[in-house]
Structure formats: structure tokens, C-alpha cells
Amino acid sequence: MTMAVENRVLVVGTGLQGKAVIHDLDGSPLIGEVVAADHDLEGARRFAAENGLGKVRFLPLDASHEQAVVSAIKASGANLVVSMLPVSFGPRLARAALDAGVPYVSSNYTGALVELDQEARAKGVTILPEMGMDPGIDLLLGQMAIAELDEVHGLYSYGAGLPEPDCADNPLRYKITWTFEGVLMAYHRDGLLLRDGVEITVPGAHMFKDEYIHLADFPVVGELEAYPNGDAIRYLDIFGLGKTVNTMGRFAMRYPGHCRFWQTLKDLGFLDETPLPGDGGSISPRQFLAHHLTPRLQFGPQERDLVIIRIRTWGLKDGKKLSVTYDLLDYRDLKTGLFAMNRTVGYTASIGAQMILAGAIRQPGVLSPARDVPAQAVMEQLQTRGMIVQRRAESS
Numbered sequence: 001m002t003m004a005v006e007n008r009v010l011v012v013g014t015g016l017q018g019k020a021v022i023h024d025l026d027g028s029p030l031i032g033e034v035v036a037a038d039h040d041l042e043g044a045r046r047f048a049a050e051n052g053l054g055k056v057r058f059l060p061l062d063a064s065h066e067q068a069v070v071s072a073i074k075a076s077g078a079n080l081v082v083s084m085l086p087v088s089f090g091p092r093l094a095r096a097a098l099d100a101g102v103p104y105v106s107s108n109y110t111g112a113l114v115e116l117d118q119e120a121r122a123k124g125v126t127i128l129p130e131m132g133m134d135p136g137i138d139l140l141l142g143q144m145a146i147a148e149l150d151e152v153h154g155l156y157s158y159g160a161g162l163p164e165p166d167c168a169d170n171p172l173r174y175k176i177t178w179t180f181e182g183v184l185m186a187y188h189r190d191g192l193l194l195r196d197g198v199e200i201t202v203p204g205a206h207m208f209k210d211e212y213i214h215l216a217d218f219p220v221v222g223e224l225e226a227y228p229n230g231d232a233i234r235y236l237d238i239f240g241l242g243k244t245v246n247t248m249g250r251f252a253m254r255y256p257g258h259c260r261f262w263q264t265l266k267d268l269g270f271l272d273e274t275p276l277p278g279d280g281g282s283i284s285p286r287q288f289l290a291h292h293l294t295p296r297l298q299f300g301p302q303e304r305d306l307v308i309i310r311i312r313t314w315g316l317k318d319g320k321k322l323s324v325t326y327d328l329l330d331y332r333d334l335k336t337g338l339f340a341m342n343r344t345v346g347y348t349a350s351i352g353a354q355m356i357l358a359g360a361i362r363q364p365g366v367l368s369p370a371r372d373v374p375a376q377a378v379m380e381q382l383q384t385r386g387m388i389v390q391r392r393a394e395s396s
Contacts, residue, residue, distance in 0.1 A: 007357050008033045010076050012063050012093060013084035014044035016178065017107065017132075020338050020346025021082055021353075024385070026053040030354050035076040037061035051336055063089055069096035078102060082353050084346065087111065090129070098125050105353045107132025107345050110366060117366040127366045131352035131373070133344035134159035134309060137382075139238065139368065140375040141311040141326040146239055148324045148393070151316040154247035155235060158216060158226055158310040161341045162255065164331070165221055167303040173255040176297045177305050177341035181290045184271060186252075187262060191228030194236075194248040202228040208263035216253060218308060220329065225259050226251035238370045244315065253308065265289075299339070304332035307340035321396045328379075329388040343385070351381045 007030055011021050014036050022044065025034045036044050037059040048056045061072050063085055073081060073096060081097040083090065087108040094113050097104035103126040110129045120127050130136055138157045146152055162168065163175040176183070191202035191212070202212050207228050215223045232250035235241065265271060270289055275282035283291075299305065307330045314323040330340040338346075352373065355361045363372055379389050 006079070007031050008035060008076060008078045009080045009082060009353060009357075010035045010037060010059075010073055010078035011082045011084065012037045012061065012069065012072075013089075014038040014041060015084065016339065016342045017345045017349075018084035019044060019047045020342040021084055021350045022048065022053065022056055023051060023336060023338065024347045024350035025082075025353070026055045028350075028354055030357055031055060033057065035059050035072075035078060037063070037072055037076075039063070047337075063093065066092040066096050069093055070099055073097065073100040073102060080105065080353050080357060082106070082349055083108070084349070094127055094129075098123065098127070101125060103353075103356045104128070105131055105349050105356070107136060107349050109135060110368070113366050121365040124364045126356055126361060126364055128352050128356065128361070128369075128373070129366070131349050131369055132346075133161075133307065133341065133348065136348045136369055137309045137328055137344060138311060139370040140373060140378050141309060141328065142235070142239060142313070143370050143373075143375045144379070145311050145313040145324045145326055146241070149313060149315040149317050149322060151244050152241055152313055153244060153315040154313065155232075155239075155241075155245070156247075156249045156251065156310075156312045157232070157235070158251050158253055158308070158312075159229065160224060160253035160306075160308040162221065162224075162253075162306050162308075163299065164304045164306050167300065168255060170297065172258070172261065172297065174258065174297060175299050175303070175305065176294060177299070177339040180294045180297065181287075184286050184290055186229070187266075187271060189230055191250070192231040192233050193228060193250075194233055194246065197246040199233060205266060206263075208259035208266065213259050215256075216251075216310070218310075218327075220306065220308075221255075223256060224253040224308075225256055226253050227259055238368055240371065299332075301337075302334060304334065305339045305341060306331055307344045309344070317395075323394045325392045325394075327388075327390045327392075328382070329390075330382075330386070333386070344382075344387070347382065347385055348378070351378055 034056045041058045083093045083106040106129045188204040193200045213227045229252040232248040270285045309328040312325045
């Protein structure tokens with residue numbers, strides 16, 4: 001194992017998720033120094049001071065320029081880069097890490113990073129995207145559940161970031177733990193499901209309609225509405241599943257009533273992106289909603305959010321039908337102020353970075369948590385950080 005004093009991690013992006021990465025790395029004996037880089041470091045400095053983070057130093061950085069990131073890696077002496085910036089920054093940050101010859105970890109979707117796989121393998125550099133909450137924890141739990149079956153017939157993946165029931169006290173029963181603009185953009189994303197062997201495309205404009213939603217029950221909160229969340233068919237390739245699979249679904253969840261409300265707003269054009277003229281300029285309906293609702297959907301200082309990830313797989317084991325379900329739950333840490341959404345994203349990325357530095361993940365190239373990361377070990381680490389992992393199996 002590499003000595004802690006030699007491990008210096010550059011964390012690019014110090015927003016809500018980035019603060020969670022910094023917090024977790026600072027507490028690791030494997031890490032000698034954490035270099036927090038962003039164009040605005042005021043919030044990160046305040047967070048580090050309030051939480052007594054002694055290993056963190058700060059580096060002003062405009063990450064929109066690839067060469068600036070390369071220079072930052074060299075100047076900081078980092079031997080690993082973690083990105084907590086939006087997905088649009090991913091290719092240039094991964095490229096910079098690859099040019100510097102150091103591993104790269106991110107919570108964003110792989111996307112265009114697949115183009116770096118061959119070069120990363122040749123250079124012996126590990127690139128690990130999708131190491132967050134969703135994607136991330138869902139892929140790790142999926143890996144564990146699938147391993148329990150001899151033959152997989154179906155897989156459902158669920159993810160939710162919600163206020164606890166006691167503080168779900170506004171008309172939407174929803175509060176913000178990441179950018180509301182990002183939430184509204186996700187409400188336009190097309191979905192792709194597999195039902196009884198037939199691929200079904202769910203247009204973003206219809207994702208909240210009754211024919212695409214169903215209820216899922218959870219002991220902590222009761223019934224939640226599940227609606228399509230992106231492409232579920234990609235799981236077939238990610239997990240290397242065969243032709244025995246006839247059902248796949250990937251769903252986000254909200255409290256009952258959410259889907260009907262937002263479908264109504266969609267039908268009325270409130271999520272349209274075309275700017276409308278007004279006094280002093282123009283603004284789109286979606287931008288108006290984001291600006292108007294953001295201050296009205298904030299958590300109070302003593303209110304907690306709840307993250308739920310569920311993976312349910314079913315198929316055959318030893319010739320008998322078996323269904324395996326894994327749930328992960330996490331809550332806001334009121335001591336640090338970190339939301340469950342921040343913890344599940346940032347801590348997972350931090351654990352991935354530490355596993356690379358410790359040699360538990362050695363493979364070069366563009367990796368996936370679904371096949372290249374020791375899932376059980378990550379779950380054990382998340383549990384030491386207060387997250388709850390539960391397993392249930394039902395045979396017939």
C-alpha cells in the first residue's frame with residue numbers, strides 16, 4: 001500500500017458533492033493532502049474550517065481550459081484526480097488526467113470517455129466514471145444481486161432523493177439537494193424500458209403519464225411513485241446480461257401526486273425551453289420555474305433528506321425461481337450539513353479513489369462499477385459511514 005504522505009488528491013469542483021469528497025478524503029489515513037480546486041473557493045474554505053479539515057489546501061482553477069487542468073495537476077503534485085463538475089467538463093478533465101498519467105474518478109456518466117479506453121490501457125491509467133449514487137451505488141448493488149442468480153430474467157433499479165416525511169411540508173413534498181435546473185432538465189429525459197422482451201421508448205414529454213408509472217413500497221416512507229429515468233437497456237451491456245432477460249427498468253421516485261402535478265405543468269408548457277419576451281428581457285418557462293421555486297424548496301438547518309437506492313433482480317438459482325432485492329438508505333448528516341445526496345455521491349467517489357490508491361482497483365482503461373469495482377467492499381465502507389444496506393431474498 002502506498003504511504004499516506006505520498007498520496008495527494010486533486011478534487012476539481014467544490015460544490016455540494018465536492019465538499020463530501022473533500023470531507024471523506026481528509027479523514028482517510030491513506031491521504032496526505034487534498035487539493036480543492038475551483039473558480040470559487042469561498043464555500044469550500046468555510047466548510048473546511050467549520051469541520052476542522054486539516055489536510056485540505058485550496059487552488060483557484062478555471063477548469064474550462066484543459067491546459068489549466070494539466071498545469072494544476074502538475075503544480076499540485078496530485079497522483080489522482082476526482083471530478084465533481086458537471087458532465088460537460090468530463091472529457092477535458094479525464095483527458096488532462098490521462099496526459100498527466102494519473103488516475104481519474106468521477107460520478108458522471110461515462111459518455112464520451114469510452115474513446116479514451118484504448119489509450120488509457122496503453123498508458124496504464126485507470127479512469128473510473130459513474131462512481132457516485134446513481135450511477136454508482138445502483139451499479140454496485142446490481143453487480144451483487146446479479147451474482148446471486150444463475151439466470152437473470154429481469155432487473156429493476158430505483159433511486160430517490162427526498163425530504164424525510166416530517167419535513168416534506170410544502171405543496172410539492174419535495175426539496176432541493178442539487179440544482180433545481182438539473183432536476184427540471186431530467187424531467188425532459190426520454191426513457192427506455194424492456195417489457196416482456198419488447199423495448200419501449202418513453203418520450204420525455206410523457207414520462208409522468210399513468211401508463212409509465214407504478215408504486216413501490218418502502219418501510220421508511222411507505223408508497224412512492226416510480227417513473228422512468230433514462231435508458232435501462234444499457235444495463236444489458238453494462239452487466240453482460242444475456243438473452244434470458246425480458247424485463248429491465250430504471251426509475252426515479254417521488255411522493256405520491258408528484259407525477260400528476262408535473263405532467264400537468266408539462267402539458268401547460270411550463271417546462272418549455274423557448275424564451276418568452278417580457279419586461280427587461282426574455283426567459284423560458286423552465287428557467288422561470290427554476291428561479292421562482294429554488295428559494296421556496298430549501299431545507300431548514302435541522303431538516304434531513306433521505307436517499308433510497310433499490311435494486312431488484314429475479315431469475316433462477318439452482319433451477320428454482322429467486323428474487324433478490326438490495327436497498328441502500330442514507331440521511332443528511334446534521335453535524336457536517338452534508339445531505340444524503342452529497343454523501344452518497346461524494347463518499348462513493350472518494351472510496352473509489354482510495355481503492356485505486358490502495359491497489360484494490362488496478363485495472364487500466366475506462367472502468368465500470370458494474371464489473372471492475374469490488375462491490376461488497378464498497379458497501380462495507382459505505383456502512384462504516386452510516387449508510388444502511390439491506391438484502392432480501394424470496395424464492396418460489
